[in-house]
Amino acid sequence: MSTFDKQTKGDIFFNQRDNELDKLIDPKTGKVYSHLVKKINCMLCQSPDFTVLFTKNGFDFARCGQCGHIYVNPQFDEKATAEHYNDDSKTMEFSYDFISSDKQMEVRGELYKNFFSQLKSDIPNGKILDIGCSIGQFLKMGKDLGYDVMGLELNEKAAQYAEKKFGVKVERKLLNECNFEDNSFDIVSMFGVIEHLPDPAGVMKDVYRILKPGGVFIGICPNVNSLVCMVLHQFSKTFTGRLHLSYFSEKTLRYLFAKVGFKNENIQVGNRYTGKYSLLNYFQFLDPFGDEIDEYLPAKFREIVTNESESKKIEEKMNELGIGLKLTFIAKK
Numbered sequence: 001m002s003t004f005d006k007q008t009k010g011d012i013f014f015n016q017r018d019n020e021l022d023k024l025i026d027p028k029t030g031k032v033y034s035h036l037v038k039k040i041n042c043m044l045c046q047s048p049d050f051t052v053l054f055t056k057n058g059f060d061f062a063r064c065g066q067c068g069h070i071y072v073n074p075q076f077d078e079k080a081t082a083e084h085y086n087d088d089s090k091t092m093e094f095s096y097d098f099i100s101s102d103k104q105m106e107v108r109g110e111l112y113k114n115f116f117s118q119l120k121s122d123i124p125n126g127k128i129l130d131i132g133c134s135i136g137q138f139l140k141m142g143k144d145l146g147y148d149v150m151g152l153e154l155n156e157k158a159a160q161y162a163e164k165k166f167g168v169k170v171e172r173k174l175l176n177e178c179n180f181e182d183n184s185f186d187i188v189s190m191f192g193v194i195e196h197l198p199d200p201a202g203v204m205k206d207v208y209r210i211l212k213p214g215g216v217f218i219g220i221c222p223n224v225n226s227l228v229c230m231v232l233h234q235f236s237k238t239f240t241g242r243l244h245l246s247y248f249s250e251k252t253l254r255y256l257f258a259k260v261g262f263k264n265e266n267i268q269v270g271n272r273y274t275g276k277y278s279l280l281n282y283f284q285f286l287d288p289f290g291d292e293i294d295e296y297l298p299a300k301f302r303e304i305v306t307n308e309s310e311s312k313k314i315e316e317k318m319n320e321l322g323i324g325l326k327l328t329f330i331a332k333k
């Protein structure tokens, strides 16, 4: 486990998650028990054509033959998924420790600050809906800046944290259970949520509907075209078939947004973070998510990649090339 995972208790969370997954795998096939999953068409374009790229922990990861979207197929059926998000499984408990750790709060705080500073001139006040608001950190920052905030969160423990610690309003509902009126929000956000949705096209249609004209949909998700995913493939932690159902690139994200009504010229997609430690470990034939080690790297290469100001330049370059670890997006209605 990496130092970052240890600091944030991510190590306990990831181990627990893997242990729970093992129980769902049929030893005869090496795949998830067939009664728990169903075959689906492409989540973005509904095409039945796909190619399996690889299998990991019992799940097949497929690329759509029509639009190129990468997604898990077959997937857990909706009932099994709902049970997972609603239950009080140990994984969710550890996940909560992980997300409320100081280090995680600091990294996310930086990201949110960045979004707010980009939105400040266009949307200095108004209503925010954060879908999958987790412990409510983004809403708290929005509230402090004078926005009228509200979150949706199915995990009871996270919702309570948001209400008690940050004093923000949270509904334990899915978006389609809320019956919000058309044109009712200035900002709708999803941070690390869109990749989990069984029906991203359906949910995005609703997001577009509830946004006011001129309002924005913002958020972040993994980048399947990141250097980490392109090098590590199935060894990348991003690929987790039970939780992450979609793997977006800038192209497929734009395709989805355009499909529900956003105009391409009103969609900004950027990217952030390098995930460089997992890559550096892998280059040295080590566990990509093990302790961070650099002793086996060639000397001159090590000098550059471990130097702080050089690393910053590398990150900027990677983001410019579109191969950063995460995609960030702002789509204006």
Ligand SMILES: [Zn+2]
Residues within 6 Å of the ligand: 042, 043, 044, 045, 046, 047, 064, 065, 066, 067, 068, 069
């Ligand atoms: Zn497709």
